[in-house]
Amino acid sequence: MTDQRTRSLTILARLQAALGAGIAVIVFGLYGLVPNLLTDTTLSLTAAILGAFAAVYFGTLHQIFKFSKLALSTLALSIITGMNLVLVITSTGGLDSPFYAFWILAIVVAGIFGVVEIILVGSLTVGYYAYEIFHGGLHSQYLTDHLIEFGLTLAAAGLAQWVHIRTRNAAVATSKIAKLSGQLSTEQIKADAIVSSIGEGVMVVDSLRRIQVFNKAAQNLSGWDESSAQNIDYNLVLQLRTTDDQPLNDLNDPFNEAWRKQAEIVHDNLTTTTRSGHKIQLSLSISPLFDDHGAPSGAIALFRDISKEKEVERQKDEFVSTASHEMRTPVAAIEGYISLAMNANVATVDDRAKKYLGKAHDTIQHLGELFRDLLSVTKAEEGQLGGHIDAINLGELVQSTVDDMQFTIQKKNLTLVYQIGGQSGKAIAPLYYVAANPERLREVLMNLIDNAGKFTTEGGIKVTLEGNEKEATVGISDTGVGIAPEDIGHLFQKFYRIDNSATRTIGGTGLGLYLCRRVIELFNGRIWVESKVGEGSTFRFTLPRLTDAEITKIKLAATATTPGVTTPGVDSIAAPAAIPAPAAHPASSTSNRRIR
Amino acid sequence: MAKILLVEDDVNLREIYSARFAAESYEVITASDGEEALATSVRERPDLIVLDVMMPKISGFDVLDIIRSTPETKDTKVIMMTALSQETDRQRGEALGANKYLIKSQVTLEDVVNSVREILGAAK
Numbered sequence: 001m002t003d004q005r006t007r008s009l010t011i012l013a014r015l016q017a018a019l020g021a022g023i024a025v026i027v028f029g030l031y032g033l034v035p036n037l038l039t040d041t042t043l044s045l046t047a048a049i050l051g052a053f054a055a056v057y058f059g060t061l062h063q064i065f066k067f068s069k070l071a072l073s074t075l076a077l078s079i080i081t082g083m084n085l086v087l088v089i090t091s092t093g094g095l096d097s098p099f100y101a102f103w104i105l106a107i108v109v110a111g112i113f114g115v116v117e118i119i120l121v122g123s124l125t126v127g128y129y130a131y132e133i134f135h136g137g138l139h140s141q142y143l144t145d146h147l148i149e150f151g152l153t154l155a156a157a158g159l160a161q162w163v164h165i166r167t168r169n170a171a172v173a174t175s176k177i178a179k180l181s182g183q184l185s186t187e188q189i190k191a192d193a194i195v196s197s198i199g200e201g202v203m204v205v206d207s208l209r210r211i212q213v214f215n216k217a218a219q220n221l222s223g224w225d226e227s228s229a230q231n232i233d234y235n236l237v238l239q240l241r242t243t244d245d246q247p248l249n250d251l252n253d254p255f256n257e258a259w260r261k262q263a264e265i266v267h268d269n270l271t272t273t274t275r276s277g278h279k280i281q282l283s284l285s286i287s288p289l290f291d292d293h294g295a296p297s298g299a300i301a302l303f304r305d306i307s308k309e310k311e312v313e314r315q316k317d318e319f320v321s322t323a324s325h326e327m328r329t330p331v332a333a334i335e336g337y338i339s340l341a342m343n344a345n346v347a348t349v350d351d352r353a354k355k356y357l358g359k360a361h362d363t364i365q366h367l368g369e370l371f372r373d374l375l376s377v378t379k380a381e382e383g384q385l386g387g388h389i390d391a392i393n394l395g396e397l398v399q400s401t402v403d404d405m406q407f408t409i410q411k412k413n414l415t416l417v418y419q420i421g422g423q424s425g426k427a428i429a430p431l432y433y434v435a436a437n438p439e440r441l442r443e444v445l446m447n448l449i450d451n452a453g454k455f456t457t458e459g460g461i462k463v464t465l466e467g468n469e470k471e472a473t474v475g476i477s478d479t480g481v482g483i484a485p486e487d488i489g490h491l492f493q494k495f496y497r498i499d500n501s502a503t504r505t506i507g508g509t510g511l512g513l514y515l516c517r518r519v520i521e522l523f524n525g526r527i528w529v530e531s532k533v534g535e536g537s538t539f540r541f542t543l544p545r546l547t548d549a550e551i552t553k554i555k556l557a558a559t560a561t562t563p564g565v566t567t568p569g570v571d572s573i574a575a576p577a578a579i580p581a582p583a584a585h586p587a588s589s590t591s592n593r594r595i596r
Numbered sequence: 597m598a599k600i601l602l603v604e605d606d607v608n609l610r611e612i613y614s615a616r617f618a619a620e621s622y623e624v625i626t627a628s629d630g631e632e633a634l635a636t637s638v639r640e641r642p643d644l645i646v647l648d649v650m651m652p653k654i655s656g657f658d659v660l661d662i663i664r665s666t667p668e669t670k671d672t673k674v675i676m677m678t679a680l681s682q683e684t685d686r687q688r689g690e691a692l693g694a695n696k697y698l699i700k701s702q703v704t705l706e707d708v709v710n711s712v713r714e715i716l717g718a719a720k
Contacts, residue, residue, distance in 0.1 A: 336612030345619035346616065372701050
């Protein structure tokens with residue numbers, strides 16, 4: 001039942017009570033004041049009016065409330081009331097009638113108990129009415145008494161109904177509240193059950209990183225129970241440390257990071273010390289929470305023990321590393337023997353055999369490269385790829401690498417040009433210093449130029465260097481086959497090779513660009529590609545530029561640790577602001593180094 | 597004719613380098629571990645020692661250290677060959693007085709021959 005209907009019914013019940021009381025008072029008053037007024041005619045008229053009113057009254061209720069329980073009881077009540085009026089005319093013994101006492105009780109009870117009782121009372125009334133008609137006939141002497149009875153009955157029934165509705169409303173309201181609070185506690189129980197049954201540690205902290213929720217898995221993992229962890233700074237509980245076993249500070253705190261980035265973050269290189277002093281590696285993901293004004297209000301952290309996974313990963317890397325190392329020796333032997341066989345000073349073979357040996361040599365070199373790349377990847381995964389960091393004059397490094405690659409590219413009848421700031425040739429290059437390992441960076445460049453050469457059949461390769469105050473960008477453009485849009489997204493993934501007939505003849509390990517990305521990202525740069533199928537591709541990478549102060553600092557650190565060791569491609573800090581003449585590249589013996 | 601002492605524990609690589617150096621008309625003597633290398637270097641007085649780093653018994657670094665502190669061999673040219681590509685290893689080799697430090701995975705047989713020529717040529 002809707003609230004509106006309940007309200008209407010309440011009003012009607014009140015009206016009914018007021019009406020009944022009114023009729024009783026009026027009739028009683030008239031009877032006392034003007035006895036002569038009450039003739040048979042006026043009484044019959046009153047009876048007719050009241051009957052009509054009863055009909056309209058229940059008809060309206062019936063219309064409005066259809067067949068709801070309450071409407072039915074009101075309807076039946078009205079019918080009975082109407083009948084009572086007629087009963088008055090037939091006179092059953094006035095107020096002395098034993099029926100009346102029973103009847104009024106039934107009416108009161110009916111309002112409370114509803115349909116079944118109404119039907120019972122209705123049947124009794126109808127039965128009694130029929131009996132009276134059959135035995136008595138119509139008399140009018142008790143009319144006045146019964147009019148008063150009618151009014152009182154109506155009033156009593158209305159009051160009863162009103163009280164009933166009120167009680168029921170209160171009950172409904174109470175049950176609603178009970179139901180709602182029941183739902184709430186059910187939700188709470190559900191949420192608690194979910195949180196506690198999650199296999200991962202769940203921790204909710206407030207904006208001051210104090211623990212609010214700490215689930216079962218979190219408790220098992222850390223050895224802290226929820227009540228002792230409650231309201232304590234999370235890091236006193238988890239005692240997170242980086243892989244270098246350094247405690248976290250405000251700068252690298254993952255919660256601060258999540259709030260700063262306003263996005264979920266994941267770390268899988270943190271360790272925690274359990275309450276019993278056991279060290280475990282954690283994977284920690286944090287979702288920051290914000291209030292309506294965008295200020296951090298808390299965060300939800302999920303974490304789990306990944307010590308085992310890390311151990312498996314380490315064993316896998318170790319296996320790959322060992323296997324590659326072990327297999328390299330026989331590969332080197334095969335390569336060496338083939339070289340000997342092809343060397344006219346050592347052995348004699350006919351031209352056909354020499355051709356086949358040449359192919360075998362190329363293949364075994366490719367195999368060697370594969371092992372080398374696998375090792376590099378293993379190192380990258382272990383975070384050892386970087387090597388020592390130096391301040392590098394990017395222009396000089398690019399120039400010397402391009403010079404080195406000239407021969408290889410020209411052999412394919414392609415051109416290789418180096419363009420600085422839109423001008424080709426030996427333009428005055430601005431000095432772009434970046435922090436990186438020169439050998440690694442050179443490998444990246446060689447790899448990109450070599451790749452460009454592999455996928456280009458005619459035209460040329462252009463290497464560019466541009467920069468602004470913050471970063472320097474190197475671009476390697478070719479006029480080759482280009483890269484399909486669906487491949488671009490995967491290009492820098494491990495072992496991804498574009499699946500077309502070209503790759504089978506071109507040969508590669510699918511690791512080169514992955515390693516390039518790892519190296520560039522290691523030095524805080526970005527690498528990406530722009531390409532159009534059939535027109536060519538441009539690979540670009542940027543590296544952040546160093547300030548003069550940073551250069552000096554790195555230089556000092558470098559000279560302090562490696563006295564007398566100079567690195568090719570690294571300019572002296574005191575060099576004039578012009579590009580130095582391309583240095584005779586000292587490492588021609590290593591010019592075949594590739595990450596392919 | 598320049599004399600080269602080749603110290604390499606892998607029998608195949610020993611044969612390959614020997615044959616290749618011989619093709620360049622160098623006189624080649626070999627040793628398969630550090631102890632043998634030290635004994636041979638003092639006895640034969642080679643012009644150049646091509647020294648593998650990863651060897652059983654005495655490592656190439658230790659061999660180089662002893663060679664440099666032995667009066668008979670302290671000026672002998674040394675090329676170190678290794679699978680260790682760590683920058684720190686290179687620095688260690690150079691600090692110990694290696695004339696050249698080659699990383700096996702990064703050089704071909706011909707690169708090694710070129711390095712040998714370069715160093716022996718400069719010595720003459």
